[in-house]
Amino acid sequence: MSETKNHPYHHGDLRRALIGTALDMLATDQNWTFTLREVARRTGVSHAAPYKHFRDREMLLRELARIGFVRLGESMTEAMSLGLPSTRARFTAAAQACVGFACQNPGLYRLMFSSDADKTIDPQLHDAAMDTFGILLRLLRDGQQDGSFRPVAVSALAAASWAQVHGLAMLAISNQLLEEKVGSAPVPASLDVLLDGMCRSD
Amino acid sequence: MSETKNHPYHHGDLRRALIGTALDMLATDQNWTFTLREVARRTGVSHAAPYKHFRDREMLLRELARIGFVRLGESMTEAMSLGLPSTRARFTAAAQACVGFACQNPGLYRLMFSSDADKTIDPQLHDAAMDTFGILLRLLRDGQQDGSFRPVAVSALAAASWAQVHGLAMLAISNQLLEEKVGSAPVPASLDVLLDGMCRSD
DNA sequence: TCCTCCATGTTTACAGGAGAAACTTATGCG
DNA sequence: CGCATAAGTTTCTCCTGTAAACATGGAGGA
Structure with a gap:
């Protein structure tokens, strides 16, 4: 049951995906108190992955x-x-x-x-x-x-x-x-x- | 050397003091990213004390x-x-x-x-x-x-x-x-x- | 006077987050 | 083919917000 999500190890376009998730959260919550970990979670990657794209x-x-x-x-x-x-x-x-x-x-x-x-x-x-x-x-x-x-x-x-x-x-x-x-x-x-x-x- | 600070257990006017410290930090940093713990620290009280005055x-x-x-x-x-x-x-x-x-x-x-x-x-x-x-x-x-x-x-x-x-x-x-x-x-x-x-x- | 209550402190505890470091995977290139 | 490297993951440390339990001391009534 562990391989239903066929996500390849490399996302392919994580940077854009993270931005999209963050824009969504910004639009939904009308604030930017979201955590980077939450953005990563919703994008389906580990909490440290975003740091490969944003300092x-x-x-x-x-x-x-x-x-x-x-x-x-x-x-x-x-x-x-x-x-x-x-x-x-x-x-x-x-x-x-x-x-x-x-x-x-x-x-x-x-x-x-x-x-x-x-x-x-x-x-x-x-x-x-x-x-x-x-x-x-x-x-x-x-x-x-x-x-x-x-x-x-x-x-x-x-x-x-x-x-x-x-x-x-x-x-x-x-x-x-x-x-x-x-x-x-x-x-x-x-x-x-x-x-x-x-x-x-x- | 531990009793040089003669602070009485009860501060007396902690609410006002916390506000003053926070205003100072706001003026210094020009932002309000300061933590509540830091405000408490600079005011000389424990990190939980502010919660007696601010929810x-x-x-x-x-x-x-x-x-x-x-x-x-x-x-x-x-x-x-x-x-x-x-x-x-x-x-x-x-x-x-x-x-x-x-x-x-x-x-x-x-x-x-x-x-x-x-x-x-x-x-x-x-x-x-x-x-x-x-x-x-x-x-x-x-x-x-x-x-x-x-x-x-x-x-x-x-x-x-x-x-x-x-x-x-x-x-x-x-x-x-x-x-x-x-x-x-x-x-x-x-x-x-x-x-x-x-x-x-x- | 003394005792007790309560507002105001403190200590302890815990769930999370930021970010660093070390490790893993796949992929493009010689 | 084999490896350097970009892009992920795991693990770790330090910090925060906040709750809960405990301590203190001053004010008001017996």
């Missing part, structure tokens, strides 16, 4: 975060490429995609911006985060060039909108955007307030 | 977060009560106080908004957070009454500014407001963008 538990977490940034970028890019009429509409679409991503992947989103995913010690993670930030930056520049956004320093627009969107996402997944506090559609409402400040008033 | 480790963390919200509220209130001329100026002062608090207490600020400080299972923590949010809300209402802020739904203003300030704080303590990306004074710059959208344009 330590945090290295796995950083890889999850990196994947999160890639996926977030894809979501935003997709939302923007729907043939929307105005730059303002594309901005709103991207922002809502970001908040939507956070709401659908709260654990992952939190991890991406937590201190457990330290970007200062992981160039790949840092680059992935910067690439996603770059999507926003390009949108803002385009908007300034086509006259949609005010010609103030793009850095001010970037800081304001990055903070705004990230703040909305964090508050949304913390259930702090309850209707009785901030109305029924706080995300578009507050984006409109911001855009009123960002857009040319002519 | 588990997370209960201590929630108490730290609660204290954080109280202190943040104090900072904001203090910043607003400096006889500033306009509501807009008071808003900016409060927002900068919030970001400043986050920068000076990055670990604590992160903890306050992390899932390890679960507000849904701790009424005291929830209330403390709501009290601090209330400061912002009152400021916005006052500003609408005196005509500083546009008479749109206060919930939209609240969501926008809460998100903005929180987002700025989170980005600031994550070192994601680097000068080459968002200019030299991103906080006032982005607050101005937001305020341009919030304030009456007459």
Whole structure:
């Protein structure tokens, strides 16, 4: 009865399998308190096997975060490429995609911006985060060039909108955007307030 | 040489002492990975003593977060009560106080908004957070009454500014407001963008 | 005054986790 | 064919969280 599981000694693609298991647990529990041993167990390997692919538990977490940034970028890019009429509409679409991503992947989103995913010690993670930030930056520049956004320093627009969107996402997944506090559609409402400040008033 | 430490069997105020030690470690390490045993050790008591005051480790963390919200509220209130001329100026002062608090207490600020400080299972923590949010809300209402802020739904203003300030704080303590990306004074710059959208344009 | 209760400590015990080290297996390459 | 090596496993040590049983000493009643 010991050989029903025909697992070959070598898994074949354990690294990817571990990441998949960990992403599943992150999505299920909405936190990353899982132990590395549990990940190994669910993947069907010994508790020491993961160390052949990740130096330590945090290295796995950083890889999850990196994947999160890639996926977030894809979501935003997709939302923007729907043939929307105005730059303002594309901005709103991207922002809502970001908040939507956070709401659908709260654990992952939190991890991406937590201190457990330290970007200062992981160039790949840092680059992935910067690439996603770059999507926003390009949108803002385009908007300034086509006259949609005010010609103030793009850095001010970037800081304001990055903070705004990230703040909305964090508050949304913390259930702090309850209707009785901030109305029924706080995300578009507050984006409109911001855009009123960002857009040319002519 | 064993009785130099004249510690009486009963500490006297262990609860407060543990909180103090934990706050110190949080400030030093800028994270809350410290173990409960380490907190006990540094406070000079046995590793089980903390359990007489906190059901588990997370209960201590929630108490730290609660204290954080109280202190943040104090900072904001203090910043607003400096006889500033306009509501807009008071808003900016409060927002900068919030970001400043986050920068000076990055670990604590992160903890306050992390899932390890679960507000849904701790009424005291929830209330403390709501009290601090209330400061912002009152400021916005006052500003609408005196005509500083546009008479749109206060919930939209609240969501926008809460998100903005929180987002700025989170980005600031994550070192994601680097000068080459968002200019030299991103906080006032982005607050101005937001305020341009919030304030009456007459 | 003395005794007893109870909140607040301590000691002991145990189940798990992180990670290192040493061992095993299979696989690709000369 | 034979072996170096990547990728697994086993075993080990140290640490943690937390429960349970025990100790202490101060406060309040007889």
